Amino acid sequence: MPRKSVYRAVADIDREALAEFQAGIRKRYTDEQILAELKQSAERLGRSPTMREFAADSKTTVHPQTVIEHFGSWNRAKRKAGLVPRRFATREELLALLQELGKELGRVPTARDIDEHRGKLPSKSLYWHTFGSLTNALREAGFDVPVGEERLERALDQAVSLSKKLGRLPKFADWTTARKADDAMLTEWQIYRMFDARRGAWSTFQFLVRERLREADVDVAADGTIS
Secondary structure, three states: OOOOOHHHHHHOOOHHHHHHHHHHHHOOOOHHHHHHHHHHHHHHHOOOOOHHHHHHOOOOOOOHHHHHHHHOOHHHHHHHOOOOOOOOOOHHHHHHHHHHHHHHHOOOOOHHHHHHOEOOEOOHHHHHHHHOOHHHHHHHOOOOOOOOHHHHHHHHHHHHHHHHHHOEOOOHHHHHHHHHHOOOOOOHHHHHHHOOOOOOHHHHHHHHHHHHHHHOOOOEOOOOEEO
C-alpha cells in the first residue's frame, strides 16, 4: 500500500488524538514551573531574558521552545511571569533590513545569513516572534519562499532515524544537538516553520514522526519512548 502524501497526512491528522498526544508531551513541566524559571533567569541576568539568553542560562532546565509551546509566544509567557518584553524594531524596519540583505546577497536570505550578519540585523528569533516565522517575514518582504513537501519528507526521515538512536521521539533540544553533529540535517527552525510556527508546531511534527514509526511497526509509548 503506497504511503500517503505527507501534506495529506497533516490534513488528515485526528485532532483529538493530536491534542491527547500534545497534552502528554507537555506534562513534563507545569505552567507554574516554567514561569518560575523565567523569573529566576531574569533575576540572574538582571533584566528580562531574550530567548537566546534564556537558552544560554546554564541554570535553566526548560528550552525556550517549551515555553512557547505552553503559552503561545515568548512575550506572552514573559508577561505572565510579570516580566516586561524587550523593545525591538518595528515591522517595517525589520522588513527593510531583510530586503537590504537580499539585495546584498543577490538571493533570498536564509536563517544562517541572518546569523552571519549579526550586528547589521537583529536575531532570526525576533523575526519569528514578530512575523510568526522567518518564512512569513521573507514573504512579507517580497521574497518568493516556497515550502515543499519534499522538505517535510526529508525531515520525517531524519526524525525517524534520530528517534531510533535516542529511543524516543526527538525534542526540540535533541534536534538542536543532533544538527550540530550533522549539518546535513534540516535545522529545528526550518522544521518549525513548516507548520507556520503556530502553537504546538513541534508536537505536531512529533505526532507525524510517531505515525511514520508506527507505519514501520515501531511501538511508540504515550510519553514518546519507543521500543
